[in-house]
Amino acid sequence: MLTPETDKKLFLIDAYAIIFRAYFAFAKNPRINSKGLNTSAAFGFTNSLIDVLKKEKPTHIAVVFDPPGGSVTRKESYEAYKAHRNETPEGIITNIEPIKRIIDAFNIPIIEVEGYEADDVIGTMSKMAEKAGYLTYMVTPDKDYGQLVTERSLMYKPGRGGEPAQIWGPKEICEKFELDSVDQVIDYLGLMGDASDNIPGMPGIGPKTASKLLKEFGTMENIFAHTDQLKGKQKEVFETQQSLGLLSKELARIITDVTVEFNEEQLELNDPDPDKIRAVFADLEFKGFTQKILGEELVVTAAGKVNELGQLDLFGVNDVEQVEQKVTAEVSGFKTFETETTNYQLVQTPEERKELLDLLMQQKEVCFDTETTGLDSLHADMVGMSFSFKAGEAFYVPTPVNYEAAKAIVEEFRPFFESGDILKIAHNVKYDLKILRRYNVRVAYPMFDTMIAHYLISPESKQGMDFLAEFYLQYKPISIETLIGKKGKNQGNMGDLAPEEISDYACEDADITFRLKQIFAPEIEKDHLKSLFYDMEMPLVEILADMEREGIAIDSQFLKDYSNQLGNQLAELETGIKEMAGMDFNVDSPKQLGDVLFDHLKISAKAKKTKTGQYATSEDILQSLVNAHPIIPKILEYREYKKLKSTYVDPLPTMKDAVDGRIHTQFMQTVTATGRLSSNNPNLQNIPIRTEAGREIRKSFVAKNGDYQLLAADYSQIELRIIAALSEDKNMVAAFQSGEDIHAATASKVYGVALKDVSREQRSAAKAVNFGIIYGQSAFGLSQNLGISRTEAKQIIDSYFEQYSTVKTYMDGAIAQAREKGYVETIYKRRRYLPDINSANAVVRGFAERNAINAPIQGSAADVIKLAMIAVYREMKKAGVKSRLILQVHDELVFDIHKDEVELMKNLIKNAMESAVNLIVPMKAEMELGNNWLEAH
DNA sequence: GACATCACG
DNA sequence: ACGTACGTGATGTCT
Structure with missing residues (x-):
């Protein structure tokens, strides 16, 4: 058998x-x-x-x-x-x-x-x-x-x-434990020990060594009997610590x-007791489970169908003859919906719309959502709008395919969107703002974005509406795939569906978002999130929407020429590389390249492997072998050009907007763990600048037209200034207040030499330490980075903390706070939760500790520039300028500046950035004007 | 879709 | 004995 x-x-x-x-x-x-x-x-x-x-x-x-x-x-x-x-x-x-x-x-x-x-x-x-x-x-x-x-x-x-x-x-x-037999598991556990169970194990023996020894000797006892075959430290341990090993083995034995x-x-499995099930889950407020377990019949109403019957009395809800529909959809064996009656209504006639608008205008808060023909918010057409102001009730207003006709219907709802009294609730409202701008409507504050609210409550969670609905409401919404099919070339389009087909889906989105708002709002009202949400993240939404719509101009011809040049250089390098290798292979494949370098050419005997067992060929490894073989520098050059061409030079011209010819990125506001923005489609926050060949690409980002120039304004040393402010370290604060070159000042302190006598090497080492501090680095990290010994690195770090002793106190305090409270926070109380901070696993715990140090620094810097953006935007609006904010790159803002506004804008920006926050360390903004993004640096 | 690599702050 | 600096997004390979 x-x-x-x-x-x-x-x-x-x-x-x-x-x-x-x-x-x-x-x-x-x-x-x-x-x-x-x-x-x-x-x-x-x-x-x-x-x-x-x-x-x-x-x-x-x-x-x-x-x-x-x-x-x-x-x-x-x-x-x-x-x-x-x-x-x-x-x-x-x-x-x-x-x-x-x-x-x-x-x-x-x-x-x-x-x-x-x-x-x-x-x-x-x-x-x-x-x-x-x-x-x-x-x-x-x-x-x-x-x-x-x-x-x-x-x-x-x-x-x-x-x-x-x-x-x-x-x-x-x-297989998992790399043993020959299950009988060896106890020996294995006894040898390596288990910190969480306080089984000591043999000193210096981990899983790998334990497996290896057992493969060779079979049992722990047999290892003790043959210690003559061991050597060094291992031999000593197994000769002197036998009782510890045997004790560990007994502790591990079940x-x-x-x-x-x-x-x-x-033990026989019986049916659950329905009454007890209902009672306990009601107590705990697990709505979904009762239904899952008892599998009761499901009923939802389909109000759209009612409308087809011509029996719809829009607002006399009690008179509506609700059509019951049994839903048989199943998810992993369980029914999808709870038994709950919803009232979703399709609103199609001018009279019904008027009635709906009147109702909307009476509300304090209304959730809305737009349905469109696609995800490209600059060009997608609106298909309809849904509204909800009471859980379980929602309305769907379809809009015609014809743009002008749709615009006329959107126009009817302008009083609602422009009301300064009604709280407009939406999930990912930036998208809806951009869509509505296409229809000439600028949604007015106050607004409440449930996606952003949840991002502040739980920054590392998923933020999609479907996920949140399942998590908080135990409710699985109708998927978009049900309506338009799976992603791919056959995916349909919301524009091809009848309003009746969309109505329930759209209503459900508004209904769910409204319910989520009721759950998140009390959390947002708490001290630590209120201002962050209402004074920082929400005001930023409109600014980001404007920046995305505005876009940035690029010079495609320049990029096309550069692409040809890179193409020629790559072809030549590729031929050379294959000749030197003496064989044909795909240079773009790290796997093949590793085999060529280390098996075929045998360039290094001690090649490092990646965690999946392949040869590592990353830049730092190739760099260390640069003199070992002439093929290495060729590969490095090839890699550089290939990256530039395939990531930037070739794709950028294809991403120009068909209508305005500009590049429109999206700024994601709910992605990062620390509070930074991120940018995608395309990512304009990682345009090359560090190498000569990469910098060329910046020349292709140009001003809007002959009347404009680009201006880049960046914070000088913002993260170090924030450490100084957070730690209140006297020496570091003083260095910034006196306006010294911070890296030179650090070198002067660490090496004990006068400021004017700091050598280039000393300044550069000090700079590396200053950076390392931001990341919570170790002596090992610094030694790797500077190519010095670990002992030297340790000396430098020790000396650094002697000079900036309060910085050390601050860092220890951040870790202590994380241990105690489970989170750290920025100057504006943005939190990052660190559940791993008390992990028994030292590696995992180490990551959490470095996060405890880094998150408040990186996150506070993100807070500062977000506030600066809001200040800049408000001042620009007040001044009524033609200039526009177009990009944010973490510590830098990029503007299209009208030539008539140069002085005005320079003053405005500098002032807004430097006074965005008031810390004990001054914030310094530097700026430059140019015809392209390279010149503006 | 995972992985390796590399662009930025 | 372990692994080793924080945060992102895009690309190409390979399964």
């Missing part, structure tokens, strides 16, 4: 292991119900449980908990055992009782044995089940269970984030002879 066949499938769930994982999976977006209870753990656990029930169809099942007191036996054998384990988070403790209620509602037995941990109980039961002819699945992500795996007892690692669950049998265990009952009848 190759695969075990059995009718009896037993699932044993390691409760705490699943709960812990569920809790931390929601660390970035904890689920909080209206009572303020964090329900992440219960929600995640329930998801996993339902997943197992639905997908695996167990015949028998139990959930095993660790008892409150923990295990007795292991504590006796090793007192430090679990003594240092982090305390169970509050959010888990408060969820244990509800989770047990949920399991009980499912009629699933809960097993808890005093004095024994869940793994011991599950281990014992799996052995008993095996004898009774069961196929057992141990549900846990914990690798320690590997030792229990047999052909008939498997590990079941629940899926996460859409990933499918993994089932590990003996074969998979041996007990399989616990006294526990194996009651087949009790």
